[in-house]
Ligand SMILES: Nc1nc2c(ncn2[C@@H]2O[C@H](COP(=O)(O)OP(=O)(O)O)[C@@H](O)[C@H]2O)c(=O)[nH]1
C-alpha cells in the first residue's frame with residue numbers, strides 16, 4: 001500500500017476548507033499539495049502569459065478558461081512522477097476532469113459540502129500570507145498581530161476574488177459547474193462526500209478514510225496534533 005503512488009482530489013465550493021484540509025492531509029500523509037489557485041497566483045505574480053490572461057478572469061470572480069488551467073496543471077503533474085499528490089481546486093469543470101482522467105486514474109475524491117451562508121462569511125474574512133499560502137480567518141483563527149503573518153512578520157493580503165462583490169459571483173458559478181464533476185467521480189466509485197460547517201468536525205472522518213488507503217507519515221503525531229481552530 002505504501003509503495004503505490006496515491007492520487008487524490010479535493011472538491012468543494014470556494015471557502016469550503018479545501019486549502020485548510022489539504023494542508024493537514026499533506027502534513028499527515030506526505031502528499032504533495034497542488035493548489036490551482038496558488039499556482040495561478042504564482043503565474044500572475046511572475047507575469048507569465050497564462051498569469052496575465054488568468055488575472056482578467058479571477059478579478060471578476062470568473063473561472064479561468066479550461067484550456068489555460070488544464071495545460072498549466074497537467075504540465076505540472078507530468079513532472080511529479082515519484083510522489084503521491086493531492087489536487088485542490090482542479091479539476092473544477094467536467095472538461096477539466098475528463099482531461100485529468102485521460103492522463104491518470106484518481107484513487108480518491110473528497111467532496112466538501114458546506115452551507116452557502118457559512119461560505120460567504122468565511123471568504124469575506126479570509127486573509128492570506130501570499131508567499132506561504134498560510135490562511136487566516138479574521139474572526140476564527142486570526143493572526144497574533146492584526147494584518148501580519150505569525151511566522152514571517154510579513155503583511156497579509158486579501159485575495160481580489162474574496163472581496164464581497166466577487167464572492168457572490170463565484171459561489172453562484174460553482175453550483176452548476178461542479179455537479180457534472182461530482183457525478184463523474186460518483187460513477188467511477190471514488191467519490192466520498194463530507195458535510196459540515198466546521199473543519200475540525202469534518203477532519204476526523206477524512207483522516208480515517210485516508211488511513212484505509214494510505215499510510216500516515218507519522219500516525220502518532222497526526223492523531224494528537226492540536227486542532228487549528230477552537231470552534
Ligand atoms: N469559521 C471557520 N473558518 C474556517 C474553518 N475552516 C477553514 N476556515 C477558514 O475559512 C476560509 C476558507 O478556507 P479555505 O481552506 O481557504 O477554503 P477553500 O477556498 O475551499 O480552499 C479561511 O479563512 C479558513 O481559515 C472552520 O471550520 N470555521
Ligand SMILES: Nc1ncnc2c1ncn2[C@@H]1O[C@H](COP(=O)(O)OP(=O)(O)O)[C@@H](O)[C@H]1O
Nearest residue numbers: 014015036037038058062063064069089090092
Ligand atoms: N480549476 C480551475 N479552473 C478555472 N479557474 C480556476 C481553477 N482553479 C482556480 N481558478 C481561478 O482562480 C481563482 C482562485 O482559486 P482558488 O484559490 O482555488 O479559490 P478558492 O480557494 O477560494 O476556492 C478562482 O476563483 C478561479 O477564478
